[in-house]
Amino acid sequence: MNRIDKLFRQKTGNILSVYFTAGYPKLDSTVGIIKALENAGADMIEIGIPFSDPMADGPVIQRSNERALKNGMTLNLLFDQLNNIRDEVKIPLLLMGYLNPVIQFGVENFCLKCSETGIDGIIIPDLPPLIYSEQYFSVFNHYDLYNILLVSPQSSDERIFAIDKISRGFIYIVSSSSITGTKDKFTDTQISYFRRIQEMNLKNPGLIGFGISNRETFVVAGQYSRGGIIGSAFVKVIGQEGNLNENVSQFISNLKEK
């Protein structure tokens, strides 16, 4: 069974998924951060494939992408770094990135590598659902890779149902009409959008992402979906001085504990 399904079966609420950019802050930080996150109690990890032009990302993730590329990160190198990751790490791992590097790598080859590495899912914001289902579904499916699709406040009910229908694993509920970045609080408009989705009773579970930065927003995400995804706030943490493991474990425990 895909580890993503297993996670959602075993844990009903407050699932914490964490994004970071591979190759940031140092080229060889990737594996250490993954282990630190699992040890600290993250439920799932989204490993960012750095891209020169991340159009759906805010300044924090943009800078981490730039840095990672300067450090020399490539998709080939990332797969090398993750080669033995499944010897130790048991939680679901996803790759998140933009379409062009994946296409240049070769979609079939990419899926094969993901499968060999033990990657469970992919998030590609600029791969629209229609193009995915027409062109890539069968190859993703062949390798049991879940392509996680996004819904946003502008998505109509009809469209959300259609996205749900072709989704596997979970649905990424983008919290606001915005690029990635941190916010301290959710607005009433956002809450009513979360409710709207909750009341649709989709077949896939949902996780809320974009704008989750602290315990308060994570708790709200857990009230209206199965949990939350943290990106920019975590990328800031790994960019800080000090002991990486301690920084990571402190950040995660602050999020999860009362």
Add this chain to the structure above:
Amino acid sequence: MNFNVDERGYYGEFGGAYIPEMMYSDIKELKDNYIKILDDEKFKDEFHSLLKHYVGRPSPLFFASRLSSYHGTKIFLKREDLNHTGAHKINNTIGQILIAKSLGKSRIIAETGAGQHGVATATVCALMGMKCIVFMGQTDIERQSPNVLRMKMLGAEVIAVTSGNKTLKDATNEAIRDWIGNPVDTYYIIGSVVGPHPYPDLVTRLQSVISEEMKLQVREVSGKENPDYIIACVGGGSNAIGSFYHYLTNEHVKLIAVEAGGKGIKSGETAATMVMGRPGIIHGSRTMLMQTDDGQITEPYSISAGLDYPGIGPIHSYLHKLKRVIFDNVTDDEALEAAFRLTRLEGIVPALESAHALAWLGKHRFNKEDVVVVTISGRGDKDMDTYIKYMEKGIFNL
């Protein structure tokens, strides 16, 4: 042969709309409405009336006799430089601001490289009383400062973009990010035949007025039914496709698109996408793209800010593949020399972008009786700092 976009937004294998879900509703709204609006009689009247009385169209087709003698052929200049605001860019912004109005939008965003599209957008926003925000790379702000000041005088907010190479590609990223964050009240006026479907088709249709006029003018001014050549520079490709559009199915007319070679193809410092690129995805469109083996978009280089783009409109990738249009490139130095030559022989200071089209005249052997149309996409006022620098060095005192 059909060169129009298909129902799904593709030109052959190129084009499409590779956009995140957060942009879907805006792109769908535009896609569902643009043809209806363009075909509406009220839109057509307003568009053509503004092109005539505000922009000053039709732009002349001028027989450049001294330049013709120099090159040993008959050269006609399509004078987009004489448009209000000094370039072809305003043909597009007039059309798109009317579309924005008809979609009920109140806030306009745009990206700009040379600043010509930014100025043209700020101008129509002032004309229509709309809020205008222009994203411009820091590098371009420095090399095109007169246009920055003009945009500000016109009431636009100019936002300096400091990511990446700080040029056109990065300004476009930032405009897209702004649109993702403001999906309800904002309309994005894109400046060339780039971006997700339906933009390439929309901008193509709006710029096609250039070749529509040419068809009458060539007959009138040259006496021939068709030109033998049409030459235009390409950044994203809007003045080029506008110049080619009504001749695409006429195989007697040779169509030449000139890219910015920068310091030369071999130097690596270039913006010649068709030579350096391979298919990839940039700004929501599948097209020829300068990129690394790893799929990272590379930073182009050109002396001309308006041609400094690592991609190209998907329709051009298609025309290139079909070999309907010949793509070539000229270097910074060749373009500069051509700019000084036109100035001295005809009393016309062209934009650095347009100078690339002119420079191709020196790279080809024409027959004496050939009718050669060169599109002067814009005037050189914005480039005076660069021209003066080279004049002072004495390099181009012809």
